[in-house]
Amino acid sequence: MKQTKTGRADRSLSSEKTEAILKGGMQEFLAHGYAATSMDRVAIAAKVSKATVYNHFQDKESLFNALIQRLVEHKFSTIFDGADAQILQMPPQAVLTEFANRALDVGTQEPQFLNFMRVILGESGRFPELARAFVRNIEQTAFKSLCQYFTHCPQLNLADPEATARVFVGAIVHFLIVQEMLHGKDILPMERDRLIATLVNLIVVKPTEQP
Amino acid sequence: MKQTKTGRADRSLSSEKTEAILKGGMQEFLAHGYAATSMDRVAIAAKVSKATVYNHFQDKESLFNALIQRLVEHKFSTIFDGADAQILQMPPQAVLTEFANRALDVGTQEPQFLNFMRVILGESGRFPELARAFVRNIEQTAFKSLCQYFTHCPQLNLADPEATARVFVGAIVHFLIVQEMLHGKDILPMERDRLIATLVNLIVVKPTEQP
DNA sequence: GTCTATAGGCGGATAGAC
DNA sequence: GTCTATCCGCCTATAGAC
Numbered sequence: 001m002k003q004t005k006t007g008r009a010d011r012s013l014s015s016e017k018t019e020a021i022l023k024g025g026m027q028e029f030l031a032h033g034y035a036a037t038s039m040d041r042v043a044i045a046a047k048v049s050k051a052t053v054y055n056h057f058q059d060k061e062s063l064f065n066a067l068i069q070r071l072v073e074h075k076f077s078t079i080f081d082g083a084d085a086q087i088l089q090m091p092p093q094a095v096l097t098e099f100a101n102r103a104l105d106v107g108t109q110e111p112q113f114l115n116f117m118r119v120i121l122g123e124s125g126r127f128p129e130l131a132r133a134f135v136r137n138i139e140q141t142a143f144k145s146l147c148q149y150f151t152h153c154p155q156l157n158l159a160d161p162e163a164t165a166r167v168f169v170g171a172i173v174h175f176l177i178v179q180e181m182l183h184g185k186d187i188l189p190m191e192r193d194r195l196i197a198t199l200v201n202l203i204v205v206k207p208t209e210q211p
Numbered sequence: 212m213k214q215t216k217t218g219r220a221d222r223s224l225s226s227e228k229t230e231a232i233l234k235g236g237m238q239e240f241l242a243h244g245y246a247a248t249s250m251d252r253v254a255i256a257a258k259v260s261k262a263t264v265y266n267h268f269q270d271k272e273s274l275f276n277a278l279i280q281r282l283v284e285h286k287f288s289t290i291f292d293g294a295d296a297q298i299l300q301m302p303p304q305a306v307l308t309e310f311a312n313r314a315l316d317v318g319t320q321e322p323q324f325l326n327f328m329r330v331i332l333g334e335s336g337r338f339p340e341l342a343r344a345f346v347r348n349i350e351q352t353a354f355k356s357l358c359q360y361f362t363h364c365p366q367l368n369l370a371d372p373e374a375t376a377r378v379f380v381g382a383i384v385h386f387l388i389v390q391e392m393l394h395g396k397d398i399l400p401m402e403r404d405r406l407i408a409t410l411v412n413l414i415v416v417k418p419t420e421q422p
Numbered sequence: 423g424t425c426t427a428t429a430g431g432c433g434g435a436t437a438g439a440c
Numbered sequence: 441g442t443c444t445a446t447c448c449g450c451c452t453a454t455a456g457a458c
Binding site for chain 2: 452453455
Binding site: 031032033034035036115118119120121122123124125126128131132134135136139140143159160162163164166167169170171172173174175177178181182183184187188190194195197198199201202203 | 242243244245246247326329330331332333334335336337339342343345346347350351354370371373374375377378380381382383384385386388389392393394395398399401405406408409410412413414
């Protein structure tokens, strides 16, 4: 395998250009989706010629796959990650509230994440493997992290921690989708704190009957 | 306004052709999304010439808007609707279970609904008004219906019925998105009944402390 | 109102100079 | 490896016959 200027052996072509193309591709694909993005505009955004793009990636589909794969595995992989060890020492109510708040801060922390999710959802028919990669790296991360907490936290005696984790993540992600992605804020107004408080209460308040 | 063969005065051109074009457009747009759909293929699917398509709709965007608007307002508007009056007499546990099951039956009842939702989500950046129409006609329908039940059902003494309804709908819709739209069944297996039972239990089992 | 035929442009992808 | 220039097909949209 060829060696490049930057000394990295894991790519056979100039890493700088590859990075520029991926960055330009991210800008264009996340803004317009797969079909509405042209390789001309990717090249312009990357400040290289179109031929250079095709020197680094076999075709449009390859570039898209490589780009989304990288976003799924690196840039956004920890976006729904659990809280720090420090926070985990607090009472469950606080831990879960913090977890939910972190997840919903995504809009401000990673401004491109909403577009990223839009593309994943929109292209999940044409690119099922990218959708699965999203589930494995992002949905599953959030889910497993919560699930572990639900299982090991002594105060919470949940009958089904796994299913409860799904409910939790579902409520949060769906809230994000309706309010932000689908522009539903003005139609179905709901303060974030109110949703989180209700969701957390449903889980931490002990039921009277335990079969 | 001109009168057509079918006697309907609400359209100035042949209703039969209009219907055919909308049907063909639905097939193509729901399968491939906005950008990847060509007017040629819409014309072929509708079994008319491309010029006829342009006689009935100003351009591609107009056709797409008209089509989605109709799907949102008619074909899919009641898809997350509440249960019958008969079911509402049953105990809350049964009512909520039935509601959740109906929503998740969508996949089999309206096979195109998943594609429809994919397109709405995928195009919510380029067509924000269609996304809002989806929220108003579909998300809000499910939400209001549940909300009314939560508010008026005497057994359930929920602190915040509105927020609870959001949690409920969110858990169901997100389950649908991950398992079906994102092909997550094999990665994060979870039986539908298990999720529903857990979700319903979180809501109907009375908390010990009521502030 | 509906068709066939076509204009005009932009798309993905490549040839060949350097 | 990167560029400029170009191929060629498919795209949206329209002209004009009937």
